[in-house]
Amino acid sequence: MKPDSKAILTAIFVGIIGAESFLVQPGLVGGLVDHRGLTPGEAGFVASADMFGMAVASFVISLIITRISWRTLLWPSAMAIMLGNALCFYLTDPTALFAVRLIAGAGYGGFVSLSFATMGRSATPEKTFGVYITLCLVYGALGLYLMPAMLAWNGIEAVLWFFILFPLVALPFLRFFPHGGEAEGASAAHKGYRVGAMIWGAALAAIFAYFLAQGAVWAYLDRIGVAGGLRVADVGSALALCSIAGIFGATAATVQKGRFGRLWPLLCGISLSVGSLAFLVGRQDYLPYVLACSVFNFAWNYIHPFLLSIMADLDDTGRFMIWTAGLQTLGLAVGPMIAALFITPTNFEMVNLFAGTLFVVSLLLMLRAAYATGREARLA
Structure with a gap:
């Protein structure tokens, strides 16, 4: 049985809350550097804790989704989000911040993984994920635009208060979230296998x-701009504009609804991603920085619905979509930590080379998987 419209809308809203800290991560990293005295590497390390917590929670939930109501799992997830963010107040030690943000990350993981499982079961997952990503980016654009003012007003504590209060808005709507259930999962239990x-x-x-x-x-787009000579306020406005470009990317994928298949969108998006990295090195002028960040974010959010819809085609149980959410967040967690090994306060070139190589590897692997499954993961 497919989720009804109320369940899909609730899943979209819950998914946005689950991504709340990641969507403004560049500003959060900058705030940790400027207001808690962390180095860029330490701030990236702390920011990655959210993603690690999300990944662990996703993998745990994938093991129990047929035995526990999805709606029930959302309540402890909400509590973990609020507790983890509350414990961050006034901490300055990177290790302590990493530990408490793992708690918040586990809550975020519950929200994101269960929302992905629900959206993946919609009648048109490409469109549903496109709408979800578009709305995430509206949130991200507003958040990155407002974050410099919030940080100036009350430091990182202002941001933490928002992270604590936002999940409260979702609580009255959780009654519309699907329970999941063994019957639905069992009916398609072997498709993925x-x-x-x-x-x-x-x-x-x-x-x-x-x-x-x-x-x-x-995680380091903020620091790349600052290292290139841009003012913090200019970087904030540039990142807000690049989030708007991401909205156009996700909207383009939503409007297409598979009309052009998936091969050409994937090739186009990966090419734009790799090409934009060539302009995010060294000295930065404002306009080239805005354009490079915008192309990067457009490509990311244009490709994202296609990737998720391919994964949804491969599986109808919900379990593998949760694994997809877990690996997605694990990649986002490990990425900043690996990048921290390459960077100095003024040099991010090796990070871009590392990322460009992985984009190409990802494309080749996804094409291999999608072609091998024929109709189950349509490319054309």
């Missing part, structure tokens, strides 16, 4: 490689 372990491995590896690359760059 029929595809074959090699194909599923290639698809999941493609997701991990893609988001590993994204995380490596996205």
